[in-house]
Amino acid sequence: MPTPHALILRAPGTNCDLETRFALERAGATTQRLHLNRLRENPSLLRDFQILVIPGGFSYGDDVAAGKILAHQLSSFLADALREFRSAEKLILGICNGFQVLLKAGLLVPPDEDGPLATLAHNTSGRYQDRWVHLNVAANQSPFLKGVTQMHLPMAHGEGRFVCRKEWILKGLAQSNQIVLRYCQPDGSAADAHWNPNGSQDDVAGLCDATGRVMGLMPHPERHVLPTQHPQWTRLGLAESGDGFAIFRNAVEYFE
Numbered sequence: 001m002p003t004p005h006a007l008i009l010r011a012p013g014t015n016c017d018l019e020t021r022f023a024l025e026r027a028g029a030t031t032q033r034l035h036l037n038r039l040r041e042n043p044s045l046l047r048d049f050q051i052l053v054i055p056g057g058f059s060y061g062d063d064v065a066a067g068k069i070l071a072h073q074l075s076s077f078l079a080d081a082l083r084e085f086r087s088a089e090k091l092i093l094g095i096c097n098g099f100q101v102l103l104k105a106g107l108l109v110p111p112d113e114d115g116p117l118a119t120l121a122h123n124t125s126g127r128y129q130d131r132w133v134h135l136n137v138a139a140n141q142s143p144f145l146k147g148v149t150q151m152h153l154p155m156a157h158g159e160g161r162f163v164c165r166k167e168w169i170l171k172g173l174a175q176s177n178q179i180v181l182r183y184c185q186p187d188g189s190a191a192d193a194h195w196n197p198n199g200s201q202d203d204v205a206g207l208c209d210a211t212g213r214v215m216g217l218m219p220h221p222e223r224h225v226l227p228t229q230h231p232q233w234t235r236l237g238l239a240e241s242g243d244g245f246a247i248f249r250n251a252v253e254y255f256e
């Protein structure tokens with residue numbers, strides 16, 4: 001398989017597309033940043049790509065709810081193209097606002113007749129939180145996390161609290177290995193109120209769909225690609241790469 005081509009989807013308010021491009025290209029992918037309206041005009045453009053990334057930002061100003069309007073656009077205008085993309089076993093990654101979009105579009109946890117099973121709500125602190133978090137990678141089937149057990153990444157969001165409509169939904173997601181990332185303490189033990197930055201149920205920081213090929217996470221792997229992006233690299237010593245880089249490298253290697 002040749003080098004995968006990655007589409008970085010832009011919408012009004014997207015602001016992490018350049019960092020995402022940097023990460024993907026460093027991992028060996030070729031990329032194109034494309035505005036949603038171009039894709040709406042011609043959904044078959046999606047066929048040129050193997051990886052779709054919805055980057056972070058404040059799409060449509062977080063109006064209604066973060067990610068909601070872009071999610072609605074995907075479900076209304078690009079449902080067929082996205083179905084074809086997923087059937088072809090290609091990869092979809094949503095980072096922060098992108099995770100909000102994927103979840104609200106039903107691409108991670110399909111809704112039932114009563115509506116969405118889970119969502120991302122306002123942080124319990126009632127505030128935007130911007131800091132580094134520790135993450136445990138749970139047993140999962142996602143190619144994005146192959147070989148990764150822990151990560152230290154920055155997060156920056158106001159609406160990252162993962163909530164399920166009912167307790168059985170959360171249990172079901174855990175049982176089907178769809179909860180891929182959980183906030184934890186620096187030593188890897190379960191997060192307390194400080195280390196879970198948004199009050200997410202079960203400390204959930206990232207999810208995948210039933211196949212593992214669609215994944216979303218609230219922290220920002222594209223902001224920890226270079227080892228020098230870590231705030232303590234001079235004291236802790238220089239790692240080979242930033243923790244977030246593995247996600248992009250795995251995505252590229254999946255096609256090799």
Ligand SMILES: NC(=O)CC[C@H](N)C(=O)O
Nearest residue numbers: 056057096097157158159
């Ligand atoms: N960094 C981001 O992508 C921001 C996410 C979102 N707009 C929020 O604040 O919840």
